[in-house]
Amino acid sequence: TGRTGIDEDLYEELEEVLIQADVGVSTAMKLVERVRKGVKARNVQEASRLKEIFQEELEYLMGEKITPIQLNPEGPTVIMVVGVNGVGKTTTIGKMAHNFKEQGKKVLLAAGDTFRAAAIDQLEIWADRVGVDIIKHQEGSDPGAVAYDAVHAARSRKADILLVDTAGRLHNKSNLMDELRKVHKIVAREMPGAPHEVLLVLDATTGQNALNQVKIFSEAVNVTGIALTKLDGTAKGGVVTSIVTEMAIPVKLIGIGERMDDLRPFNPKDFINALYGKTKDNA
Amino acid sequence: MFKGLGERLDEIFKSLKGKGRLTEDDVNHAMREVKMALLEADVNFKVVKEFVAQVKGRAVGQDVLESLSPAQQVIKIVRDELTELLGGTQAKINLSPKPPTIIMLVGLQGAGKTTTAGKLAKLLSKQGRRPLMVAGDIYRPAAIKQLQVLGDQLNIPVFSMGQENPVKIAQSAVEQANSTGRDLVIIDTAGRLHINEELMDELANIKSTVRPHEILLVVDAMTGQEAVNVADTFNQKLGLDGIVMTKLDGDARGGAALSVRKVTGTPIKFAGMGEKLDALEPFYPDRMADRILGM
Ligand SMILES: Nc1nc2c(ncn2[C@@H]2O[C@H](COP(=O)(O)OP(=O)(O)OP(=O)(O)O)[C@@H](O)[C@H]2O)c(=O)[nH]1
Ligand SMILES: Nc1nc2c(ncn2[C@@H]2O[C@H](COP(=O)(O)OP(=O)(O)OP(=O)(O)O)[C@@H](O)[C@H]2O)c(=O)[nH]1
Ligand SMILES: [K+]
Ligand SMILES: [Mg+2]
């Protein structure tokens, strides 16, 4: 537009863009305040530089580096994947398995969702597709027992990576969270140091409820990282801004589609750029 | 984690007791809190703006009754308007006088379509219908199997043709329903992004081929700001007949319900309240209004 100076309207516009990206109203207001101060401190006047200052400020808060998956140098790396229903846990495991296999690693999957209809079949199809082994029990069996077997199999088969799928569960269901805690405990007991990663999968389409998800899953199973899925849609996943800056949990991976190779490391710079992007060209 | 509207308004109206009428200033103050509460509940930004403008008009000049606090007064107005916007009274599903009634479920990936197909089949078979479920998701790994497992649990037949074209599948399923005396056809479709034109065309083709009586958009209650774009695009493309909000057994405030209702003008017909197949309830606009407001 024809504006050249930084005025109130421009700050308001920034706030609106952030709210519409699911950043959340209070975090959006805080960010705008920060940008306001940044503009003053740098003595900037041109409207065209607002985006640049916003990016600098948010990069400062979120960090600019990619946070890699934690690998266990002494044997199998156990990665547990958790989250609410339908966010993309099983698919993300399929994609990760593919990725690790491409790196020449020996990968094993554990079909820890014994509850949802055909969840085991779904993971099995991914195992076939990628060409890795899977440990599974019957539908309806104890997920703790699956985890137990899988950890032992990972060791005896000398797997590099064990990916443990879990059933989707809403964080406010305490019985289901207890079950998850139990699975986590069994993994830790059977292999000291494991799980080396507990990835919480968040759907980028999710709004502010993601904060509750992170908080409660973290309390239950010590989440070490986030995988943000479905970023191939139009949702920006802005809620992770608060998760990274206020809860200090890194986003490690992003999902950008339903195929095997639609997984990427989370790059804060790209994310921030897309967050303030009103057009597709910087997504 | 978030403050409900009641608490917020109580705070700002503390000084207002016994003041007579609500002035424009009072109302502006209150509306700021309403706006915040709705945004925190994930109601879409633009929907919030419109809503607040609308409610404001009604609130200015209201008497602050002796019996009610100003906060309660404003809350009542907001709540009534919100309930109205969410659909007033409950909406029911259209059952065709000439069988079979065809229901098609559509929506984003992971929203709960397949589960809702099972739930609807269960609910309507209890009401005396004879459903046929149709495996129209040929893409997701084990999607057909998932529906078959549900069909087995419910003892309800599932029509599938493997990875055949979904339009063909839907058409053949309706023929089979006709020839086997099934009076209800529930078509499960693959999850898809609203911006995926090819897959959106696929749905439009199913629609024009089998002419469903009910096209239901399945929406996850945890959805944020994008709910409006998603619902609007599905509605533009397909002309929705209803919405199902799923995962309302969670603790999401569910502002997306207001967003999708407002942008499509389509009633929300059901609430998904759990993973089990009996966890489908009618949608109650007044309860949803309270939930969004955090009360
Ligand atoms: N567009 C898109 N779809 C995705 C992505 N990741 C997963 N999906 C789809 O989302 C849907 C749900 O994925 P699942 O992997 O089954 O999710 P889940 O968390 O394991 O689900 P439950 O086990 O039922 O809780 C499927 O249709 C996936 O294909 C992504 O990055 N982009
Ligand atoms: N808690 C809860 N979970 C639900 C509800 N509805 C569906 N789910 C769960 O959400 C997840 C996704 O459900 P699906 O029915 O597979 O979703 P979908 O829309 O068919 O998914 P795609 O076919 O991959 O697009 C599963 O884990 C379901 O059990 C609900 O109302 N409450
Ligand atoms: K979802
Ligand atoms: Mg799964």
Ligand SMILES: [Mg+2]
């Ligand atoms: Mg499905």
